[in-house]
Each structure stands twice: as structure tokens, then as C-alpha cells.
Amino acid sequence: MKPSLVSNTPLRGTQPHCQTCSLNSLCLPLSLSDNDMDRLDDIIRRGRPIQKGQLLFQQGEEFQSVYAVRTGALKTYTLASNGEEQITGFHLASELIGLAGYDNGEYPLTAKALETTTVCEIPLTQLESLADDLPDLRRQLMRNMGTEIRHDQSMMLLLSKKNAEERVASFLLDIAQRYARRGFSASHFRLPMSRVDISNYLGLAVETISRVFTRFQKNGLIETQGKEVILQDMDTLNELAGLVDEEACEHK
């Protein structure tokens, strides 16, 4: 690796900025003035990349920062008292994590990198004082928390009412939609997480994930090659994911 410019971001020659970040319309899509945007930009810390398997923060640690994923992907999970982990979400580029720490001042979950990942760290104290000045920023943070709540509640519905095929279909479509919003293909993508992670997230056994994947392939719904996935029959997947009742699905 050849020496490059002196920089706070070891692996990049130029310091990235919110103003030029291609994700800024997704990350904190505010209608901030240039001046306000500068102030937000100033408090953001951009550290070195996190390697696969490393932790961004850990359940029980003091809630000090909110993070935005710049590149890569993470999973967040809670630990049961017996040590078992329950994955509560996967986080792709532009998504904010850590806001749940507002509850009682400590992170209620652990965040682990699924691959090499870079994040923007937003220290809480500075975010707070900035939010004191900028009502739009404040509202945006609450909107983000609202989104998180809605996600978790739709997961509750999934875990309590959907069968294995419906869960997997919902999962694939959710990921597809999130990639699409970032300008990537909605039908052809690479899953950053393992089958084990998927099974944990969806409340199923790994073997069940495998079986549903192969069943979907036999029925022409998807095509898979390891972590690569192609969605071929969106309509049927949507029907499955939507938890459609049997009658409506009956072929006669």
C-alpha cells in the first residue's frame, strides 16, 4: 500500500463531506441550509473501516454516539440471558443506528460488522446541542425513531403470524426495496449476511432457510448462487409476503 495524503481517514485521499455524499438524501434527508449542513458536517467523525466481525458498539455500553452506515453492512442484535442472540435488524449504507440508546442512556443492543464497513459517527452531546438549534434536525431524528418502531412492529407481525415461506419472501423483498432506494438493482443483489443470520432474524432454523430457498428456486421465484440472489417472480413473492389468505391464492 503506497503512502498517500495525510488525512483523518486513513484509506482515502480526500475527506468526505455530507455535502458531497451521495447518500445524504437518504441518511438524514433534511432540508438543511448549506450553513446548517456545514455545522452537522463539522461534528461528524469518520473513522477507519471496521472489519468483518468487529463491534461498533455493545449492548450495555454508554450511549455516546449515533452512527450512519457509509459503506458495508452491519447487524444489530440483543442478547438473551442465556447468551442466545436475536438479530433485530440489518443495516445497509445510509441507515442510522444507535438511536434506541435514548431509552436509558445505554445501547440496548450490539452492532457487528457483516463485512468491511465504514461509518459516520455523530457524537451525542454535539448532536443534541445542534438539535437544540435546528428543529428540522430534531424532527428528523424522531422520524428515524418512528421508522425503527414501525419496522420492529412489522417484524412482530412477521414472527407471530407468517409461515416460513412468507417470512423469507418478506425478507427478500425488504432487502430488495432498500437496495433499490439506493439506486441498485431491486432484483439482483448480494446478501451481506449468512444463512444463519437470516434464520436468526426470521425466527427459523438455518435448515428451513435453505429448504425455502431451494423450494423458491424450483418454483422459479428466485435464483441463488451462494449469497447472490436474483428475484424472478416479484408478483408471487409479493403475494406471499403480503400474508395473503389461502382462498385468494387458491388456483381455482
Add this chain to the structure above:
Amino acid sequence: MKPSLVSNTPLRGTQPHCQTCSLNSLCLPLSLSDNDMDRLDDIIRRGRPIQKGQLLFQQGEEFQSVYAVRTGALKTYTLASNGEEQITGFHLASELIGLAGYDNGEYPLTAKALETTTVCEIPLTQLESLADDLPDLRRQLMRNMGTEIRHDQSMMLLLSKKNAEERVASFLLDIAQRYARRGFSASHFRLPMSRVDISNYLGLAVETISRVFTRFQKNGLIETQGKEVILQDMDTLNELAGLVDEEACEHK
């Protein structure tokens, strides 16, 4: 009904106030000055009681107000595309509901009274402008949302990892704890919701709830009489709820 004092709250002779409300330390436990408290008190609307089965707000409606339960209890639930409902939470006195509407400006769920219930309505626009002035209030709202997220994530763990007995034990202890925080007995209380609601919330069939309740009674863990419940063996219930692994529970 005899005529009483002219008042904004038709069914009460005297207008309640945050300052004198016994729940104020739970509802929005801020360290607000008397003056600030007055301002909050001024924007709160206290309407007539909601009867059992009536809706406080409905999924898809415009997000206009946050509500604090004064007396009674409600359930909130989301509707799947096939019309099935998934209960996402029960809400007892002093608890705030509706904050999830911050996501996209409409309530992501419906709130229905489980019994005759009175609420304090806090109109959003006025709450917002007040929050602009009072950082403490703002932080408290975010803390409430953080609590909601943590609750939903622990439900995800319950729904995805716990068996029927563990779910019911967790549920009973959660309710007990919430009553205890309000000064009521933690071991002897009345469940405001039906078995069907419990089963829906816990992702089980009604029959399973019944069976677990009777099994718990036979084992001396609880005593039930309709909706009345007495928790008799907190230790064992806690063990169950904690998702303790089998070895630790094995009697030899």
C-alpha cells in the same frame, strides 16, 4: 346525571391538572419548572372517557396527537394485508401512545380501548413548539421512543426464541412490573385484556394460553380466577421468562 359545574371535561366536576396528577412522575417524568409544567398543562386536552371497544385513533389516520393514558387500558395493533390484527402492545395508565406516528405523519397502528378509558391528548403542533423551547421535554419524548423500541425488540426475541410457557411467564411478569411501578400489587392484579388478546400478542393460539394458565396453576406458579391473577412463585416465573437454558433448570 345531575348538572354540574361548567367544564371542558363533561364528566368531572373539577378540571384535572398535570401538577396534581398522581401519574405525572411516570407519564412525562421531567424535571420541568412549575412554569414549564403549566405550559405543558395548558396544551393538554382531556376529553370524555372512551368506552370499551372504541378507537382512539386508527392506522393510516393523520398523526395529530400523542396520548397519555390516565385511567383504563388500551391495546394497539397493526393490520396485515389480509385483515388479521397483530397486537403490538398493551397500554396502562401513565403510558404514552402514538409517538410512532413520527415515522411518516400517520399512525402506523390502531389504538382500541380494552375498558372505559380516559386519556390526555397532546396535540402535536403544540407539543412541537413547546419542545422547541424545552430541551428536557424533547429529550423525554425521544427517551419514550427509545423505550418503545426496546420493548418491541424484546418482543422480537420473545416471538422468535421463547416457547409457550416462557412467553406467558414473560408476559405476566411484565404486566406485574408495570402495575408495581404505579404502586399497585405486583403479585395480585386484574388483566384488562381477554385471552384472545393475550394469545394474539404472544403469537400463540388462545387454547395454548388456556393450557399454559392451567398448567401454571397445577404447578403452583399462579392462581387465576377469570381475569384476576395471583403470582405465587415469582422465582420460577422469572427463571422461565429469562429464557434459562435447560441444563440450569434440570433438577439433577
Add this chain to the structure above:
DNA sequence: CGAACCATTGAGCGCTTTCAAGACTCGTGG
């Protein structure tokens, strides 16, 4: 007092899990 709803109990079944074994991937070191 009847109707609607709620709660309980039993029997059998089905979806998913568990257990087990083999195929594949990938990083590492000989």
C-alpha cells in the same frame, strides 16, 4: 333469559425443528 362472546379441555395433525451426514466455500499453511 337468551344470545353472543369468552374460556377451557381433548384429540389428531402439520409445520418446523432437531439430529445427522454430506457438499461446498474459502482462507491458510505446508
Add this chain to the structure above:
DNA sequence: CCACGAGTCTTGAAAGCGCTCAATGGTTCG
């Protein structure tokens, strides 16, 4: 370069937990 091994993924067979179906008793409320 290839072999090795650990981890991941897939597939099969069997078992179990909770669901469905069904019937009865209990409760509430007009």
C-alpha cells in the same frame, strides 16, 4: 499449488410443539 480444515450450506428422516377442529361450560349484557 494443492491439501487441509473450519465454517457454511444443503438435504434427508424423524420427532415434537403448538395449531386446528370440535365440543362443553361460563360469563356478560341487552
